[in-house]
Amino acid sequence: MKVKEVADLVGISVRTLHHYDAIGLLTPDGTTEAGYRLYSDENLEMLQQILFFRELDFPLTKIKEMIHSPSFDRMEALELHRSMLLDKRSRIDKMITTIDKTMRNARGEIQMTTKEKFEGFDFSRNPYEQEARERWGDEAVDKANAKAGSMSKDEQEAMTKTMNGIYAKLAELRSGSPDSAEAQAAIKEWYDLLNQMGSYTLEAFKCLGQMYVDDERFTKNIDRFGDGLAKFMRDAMAVYADANLK
Amino acid sequence: MKVKEVADLVGISVRTLHHYDAIGLLTPDGTTEAGYRLYSDENLEMLQQILFFRELDFPLTKIKEMIHSPSFDRMEALELHRSMLLDKRSRIDKMITTIDKTMRNARGEIQMTTKEKFEGFDFSRNPYEQEARERWGDEAVDKANAKAGSMSKDEQEAMTKTMNGIYAKLAELRSGSPDSAEAQAAIKEWYDLLNQMGSYTLEAFKCLGQMYVDDERFTKNIDRFGDGLAKFMRDAMAVYADANLK
DNA sequence: ATAGAGTATAACGTAACGTTAGAGTCAACC
DNA sequence: GGTTGACTCTAACGTTACGTTATACTCTAT
Numbered sequence: 001m002k003v004k005e006v007a008d009l010v011g012i013s014v015r016t017l018h019h020y021d022a023i024g025l026l027t028p029d030g031t032t033e034a035g036y037r038l039y040s041d042e043n044l045e046m047l048q049q050i051l052f053f054r055e056l057d058f059p060l061t062k063i064k065e066m067i068h069s070p071s072f073d074r075m076e077a078l079e080l081h082r083s084m085l086l087d088k089r090s091r092i093d094k095m096i097t098t099i100d101k102t103m104r105n106a107r108g109e110i111q112m113t114t115k116e117k118f119e120g121f122d123f124s125r126n127p128y129e130q131e132a133r134e135r136w137g138d139e140a141v142d143k144a145n146a147k148a149g150s151m152s153k154d155e156q157e158a159m160t161k162t163m164n165g166i167y168a169k170l171a172e173l174r175s176g177s178p179d180s181a182e183a184q185a186a187i188k189e190w191y192d193l194l195n196q197m198g199s200y201t202l203e204a205f206k207c208l209g210q211m212y213v214d215d216e217r218f219t220k221n222i223d224r225f226g227d228g229l230a231k232f233m234r235d236a237m238a239v240y241a242d243a244n245l246k
Numbered sequence: 247m248k249v250k251e252v253a254d255l256v257g258i259s260v261r262t263l264h265h266y267d268a269i270g271l272l273t274p275d276g277t278t279e280a281g282y283r284l285y286s287d288e289n290l291e292m293l294q295q296i297l298f299f300r301e302l303d304f305p306l307t308k309i310k311e312m313i314h315s316p317s318f319d320r321m322e323a324l325e326l327h328r329s330m331l332l333d334k335r336s337r338i339d340k341m342i343t344t345i346d347k348t349m350r351n352a353r354g355e356i357q358m359t360t361k362e363k364f365e366g367f368d369f370s371r372n373p374y375e376q377e378a379r380e381r382w383g384d385e386a387v388d389k390a391n392a393k394a395g396s397m398s399k400d401e402q403e404a405m406t407k408t409m410n411g412i413y414a415k416l417a418e419l420r421s422g423s424p425d426s427a428e429a430q431a432a433i434k435e436w437y438d439l440l441n442q443m444g445s446y447t448l449e450a451f452k453c454l455g456q457m458y459v460d461d462e463r464f465t466k467n468i469d470r471f472g473d474g475l476a477k478f479m480r481d482a483m484a485v486y487a488d489a490n491l492k
Numbered sequence: 493a494t495a496g497a498g499t500a501t502a503a504c505g506t507a508a509c510g511t512t513a514g515a516g517t518c519a520a521c522c
Numbered sequence: 523g524g525t526t527g528a529c530t531c532t533a534a535c536g537t538t539a540c541g542t543t544a545t546a547c548t549c550t551a552t
Contacts, residue, residue: 103328
């Protein structure tokens with residue numbers, strides 16, 4: 001069979017067959033006197049194999065290995081590729097949820113979830129501590145915990161109140177100019193307060209300080225942190241949104 | 247800030263920043279006397295935007311449009327990209343299930359489903375007829391239906407029996423040499439029988455005839471047909487497998 | 493003054509083909 | 523026998539988003 005016949009039969013382009021010939025992936029068994037490629041039945045079978053693996057997104061070099069070396073472990077290759085696909089899919093899932101969140105955010109449909117979880121503001125028994133340790137190291141977390149632990153209950157309550165006050169102020173300023181001196185002052189106040197909490201808390205909240213500037217970046221930044229911490233921060237966002245509605 | 251600072255801060259390469267400069271996606275606000283790029287805070291913000299959309303797999307040209315034209319409809323772009331991602335994910339899902347099937351097939355763990363559905367063998371009231379019509383056109387389907395409709399109940403039963411007999415023969419031969427004259431004869435018999443059923447039935451079953459040759463190709467071929475027909479064919483496969491175990 | 497780290501431009505490489513471009517081949521029709 | 527149209531060939535540039543040298547400055551610290 002000549003190129004176009006083959007190409008039409010399996011639904012690929014002539015150029016693709018040329019390419020496969022060029023890289024030695026599929027060399028036709030024969031040629032006419034004029035130099036036309038002639039594909040045998042075996043060539044067709046091999047092409048089926050190639051297209052099968054191609055459809056699974058295997059790179060052509062890998063396919064070449066698989067086809068040309070009988071010792072190649074197909075099962076293992078499939079297994080490996082499967083896990084790669086799973087990774088890819090979960091990345092796509094993440095993208096989709098990020099887009100959804102971005103769109104909801106842009107539409108102003110911020111969900112007001114568990115405000116309560118945030119009310120206590122108990123940094124000393126943070127459920128995401130393990131995650132934070134892995135992310136920023138023991139030292140930072142211990143320092144933050146020591147700081148929080150050294151606060152009396154009254155002090156903690158006072159701090160929570162102060163923070164909520166700042167949220168309210170930020171919310172108030174949100175509708176106005178974000179570049180005003182007032183806003184800058186509120187943000188600085190917030191940063192300073194967070195600074196007292198230790199570095200990992202600060203890191204985790206840094207992006208929230210820019211939230212009023214740009215919702216999309218907020219959505220992106222929040223996902224830089226692990227799932228647990230991201231949730232934690234979204235809760236903070238909820239408090240913020242709530243303050244915004246008062 | 248100079249290139250490396252920025253690159254390290256946001257976790258990309260210097261080359262990437264050079265590239266973004268070259269294509270006019272992100273031109274630094276200033277340069278030193280020596281020609282070093284200097285990135286401003288605004289540049290950083292824009293970079294965040296860029297990376298956000300890049301993370302969502304937007305092509306850089308689109309990002310450039312989005313950033314540089316304020317009239318660009320972000321929502322619409324997000325919506326569009328979302329649907330693209332959904333497509334991509336469903337393709338990946340398909341790949342994964344195909345791989346799974348391939349591996350199960352290779353291990354011989356063929357699932358024996360609904361044998362009953364296949365027992366009646368009622369081609370005249372095929373639930374996948376609509377699908378077949380779209381795939382092979384009305385003519386082929388009508389011809390097949392006419393053929394099946396013209397058969398008496400006895401004839402249909404006889405045909406079912408004949409087919410199952412061929413399946414049994416193929417199953418028997420499967421363990422032996424697939425290139426034997428016997429196997430070829432059985433396959434020809436099968437094809438002839440299917441041929442009597444009309445073209446679309448034949449098309450749908452053609453690949454089954456090669457099943458014993460190559461499980462992977464079978465798995466691939468079966469997915470060329472629509473979901474419904476593929477299911478139909480898998481049912482046929484189940485009958486075959488069942489015969490195989492007798 | 494010199495080493496080391498950073499920066500610049502320029503240009504080739506990557507994966508899997510798509511897309512011309514120029515030229516030869518084949519079968520059929522006039 | 524010539525011409526047309528469909529098909530084939532090789533060659534080579536284009537695509538995407540940078541990675542990777544290579545060569546040459548520039549800056550800072552010792």
